[in-house]
Amino acid sequence: MIAIHPLSDLPEIRAADDLPLLLRHSLESAGLWPPAAGDVLIVTQKIVSKAEGRLVDLETVEPGPAAVELAATVRKDPRLVELVLRESSAVVRAVPNVLITRHRLGHVMANSGIDRSNIGAGGGEQALLLPEDPDASALALRSALGGELAVVISDSFGRPWRHGVVGVAIGAAGLPSLVDRRGGQDRDGRRLEVTQIALADQVATAATLAMGEGDEGVPAVLIRGLPVPAGESGASALVRPLEEDLFR
Structure with missing residues (x-):
């Protein structure tokens, strides 16, 4: 059975x-350490970016x-x-x-993923950028936690033609981000x-x-009990190349 443990x-x-040490202490406190087969640790982009010093003073x-x-067109702060x-x-x-921009990593998203909410700096004149290389960040977390857990770094994206945001992976290690069933x-x-x-x-x-x-x-x-298929690929595998863009 798949279980979701906040x-x-x-x-x-x-x-x-x-961050790896803090995550391990949290897993231990929740009785979720050591890792079990099928464990996947999902961490938000925000805490990874903050730990990596991606906070910018406007x-x-x-x-x-x-x-x-x-900025005059979109009615946003020029900075x-x-x-x-x-x-x-x-x-x-x-x-x-x-x-809406195409981030340098290939993601199409609002404001290049830059956020000013829940950044723990009192909001104000601070802005938080995405990690420099989320797949590398996920791999570093996985390695620091012993290499047994799969790790996914998540963010929230809106979607064309549908209201609302959903969680998506911008970084991953220890599992195949894209499973090809063809x-x-x-x-x-x-x-x-x-x-x-x-x-x-x-x-x-x-x-x-x-x-x-x-x-x-x-x-x-922590998601426990997930039947993780064999193989491994970063979240970059989910980004559709420009030459395969279906809507341009």
């Missing part, structure tokens, strides 16, 4: 905190002409827009109160032609049920 006793994470940001012009442009490879959509068969013996399962995204979404999206204060979740 870890709610973590302190506010600061730059240079020993007072230190000087917006360029492109950011000032775009924030400057950070968004620095973190992105392209602007996908820019209208009042909406700025060439197999369904129950009627029909060949599967296009079925690829976004396993890391499914795990992230399941964890978000326990993490919440507001003031719940649950930045990490």
Whole structure:
């Protein structure tokens, strides 16, 4: 049976905190250590970014002409827009109160994933960037925790043509983020032609049920009993290459 265990006793994470050690203490306190087969640890992007020092003081940001012009269109702080442009490879959509970009890692998302909520700095003039390399961050966490747990770093994305946000994986280690079922068969013996399962995204979404999206204060979740298939690939495997873009 698959079980979702929230870890709610973590302190506010600061730059240079020993995040693996804090996570292990939390797992031990919850009676979830040592790891068992099928364990996946999901941690929010926010605590990884904070531990990696990705918090930026907007007072230190000087917006360029492109950011000032775009900020007038989207009605956002020009300093924030400057950070968004620095973190992105392209602007996908820019209208009042909406700025969708293609992040330098390939994710299409609002504001290049830059966040100003739940960052533990009193909000205000602070902004939090995504980890520099989320797959590398997930691998480092997995290694520091002994290499037995699979690790997924989650974020919340909106989706075209549907309201609301869901949890997605932006970093992963220790499991195949994308499970290719093409060439197999369904129950009627029909060949599967296009079925690829976004396993890391499914795990992230399941964890978000326990993490919440507001003031719940649950930045990490352990999923136990998941039948993890063999193989390993980072969350970058989930990003569709530009040449396969179906809607441009």
